[in-house]
Amino acid sequence: MQILRAVESGMCFGVRDALAVLDGIAEPVQVTLHGELVHNPEVLALLDRRGFPRSPEATRAVPSTPAVLVTAHGISERERQRLLAAGKQLIDTTCPLVKKAHAAAQQLARDGCRVVVLGKRDHVEVRGLVEDLVDPIVVGSPAEVAAWPARLLGVVAQTTTRAEVAAELVAAIRAANPQAEVRFVDTICAPTKARIEALEQLLPQIDALVVVGGHDSNNTRQLAARGVAAGIDTVHVENVRALQPGWFDGRSCVGLTAGTSTLARTIDEVHGWLLRLAAGRTRSSA
Ligand code: SF4
Structure with a gap:
């Protein structure tokens, strides 16, 4: 059994930079993480052990700590002002590429567009994007596309949307709204695209795929969905403990990739496990 690891996988600069900020915080109990920093239980467990309080994603309550850390997913300007008005010190780790998506949505709104966000309605990044918009639309699947009474529709995407999914949704929006000019600003982030492209290179060579990352991580799920669609x-696992040797019976070439919030250590553990399994099978068949 051969193991092929994608040339681009795992943690992106946005998450890495946010974690570096957290590393530098001397008194974690004074800083509430506003929503999940990343959708990865391994990372969250590390932060819990350091003592950072976390506000649940859905909460509207103002955290009780003097400082609040805005995660890489970002928040709306409305939420930022609410926290500042409550006297909170904000530590902002919003990814610059999420900020670009906010700027694009705001520009489209200023240009007179009704803004459509492609993504998951309940995702913290999407909530941050739409909270500053008037009458926004969120579309997660072609079934959610409708005819909207608008002359101008401006479309942006959650940064971790798969490009082909975005293209399919934009085509569906255009087909359902022939009266409207549809402007699409591609706000999908480069690390997400790079991980999908690296996976595309693996797909013709493999007969099984292991995707490592949080089950709630949008981009990790997109990687797994691409494997299934091909x-x-x-198999989508959060860590090495979820791997079952029997699942690899009869496989000749296994691909390995990971989402943008997955720790390098977690991927290395999975990779090492796969290499040991492959070596054992090679020995026993020799
Ligand atoms: S996935 Fe993309 S947008 Fe999100 S933190 Fe990473 S680089 Fe930034």
Whole structure:
């Protein structure tokens, strides 16, 4: 059994930079993480051990700590002002590429567009994007596309949307709204695209795929969905403990990739496990 690791996988600069800020915080109990920093239980467990309080994603309550850390997913300007008005010191780790998506949505709104956000309605990044918009639309699947009474529709995407999914949704929006000019600003982030492209290179060579990352991580799920859509047997695990040797019976070439919030250590553990499994099978068949 051969193991092929994607040339681009795992943690992106946005998450890495946010974690570096957290590393530098001397008194974690004084800083509430406003929503999940990343959708990765391994990372969150590390932060819990350091003592950072976390406000649940859905909460509207103002945290009780003097400082609040805005996660890489960002928040709306409305939420920022609410926290500042409550006297909170904000430590902002919003990814610059999420800020670009906010700027694009705001520009489209200023240009007179009704703004459509492609993404998951309940995702913290999407909530941050839409909270500053008037009458926004969120579309997660072609079934949610409708005819909207607008002359101008401005479309942006959650940064971790798969490009082909975005293209499909934009085409569906155009087909359902022939009266409207549809402007699409591609706000999908480069690290997400790079991980999908690296996976595309693996797909013709593999007969099974292991995707490592949080089950709630949008971009990790997109990687797994791409494997499934390509007809490759795919398993999505959060860590090495979830791997089952029997799942690899009869596989000749296994691909390995990971989402943008996955720790390098977690991927290395999975990779090492796969290499040991492959070596054992090679020995036993020799
Ligand atoms: S996935 Fe993209 S947008 Fe999100 S933190 Fe990473 S680089 Fe930034």
